[in-house]
Amino acid sequence: MKAEKNYWLLKSEEAGYSIDDLKRDKKTAWTGIRNYQSRNFMRDSMQVGDLCLFYHSNSEPTGVVGVAKVVSKSYADPTQFDRSHYYFDEKSKKEDPTWMLVDIAFVKKLKHCVTLAEIKNDPALEGMMLRRRARLSVQPVSEKHFRYITEELS
């Protein structure tokens, strides 16, 4: 386990769970990740204290709207065992859970949404995973890119 802090980007549909929802709740379990690569990042690499860009998808505009912090180690996503839940997964076993999550806490909202268009067009953000990889809801971000975006492209 390395001590160095990591940086991430978490996507959420604005209508599903927005930065304002997180601000209100202060803290939430990041349920519902059902993609192996995203799960692996949370399970294997996320550490307490890591910072995350909070990204709104399917919104107007779409982009980074805030910052969240990882506040737990990874643990089994309880919704996978809840038969009545949308995210229920009948193949997952309690003794060997398929889906993991972490708890995140609200840190701040950005003054302005840093839009996907800005992210795509800014030479300083060359190489950001978001530019290349569609459909990955948890992804790593370099410290440089994290700082650049949270200082809102200054």
Place this chain on the structure above:
DNA sequence: GCCAACGTTGGC
């Protein structure tokens, strides 16, 4: 283990 069919994400 290949790959076609299918389903979902998410920008536009």
Place this chain on the structure above:
DNA sequence: GCCAACGTTGGC
């Protein structure tokens, strides 16, 4: 609402 990208499933 369309559809491209791309992950997953299942037949062989």
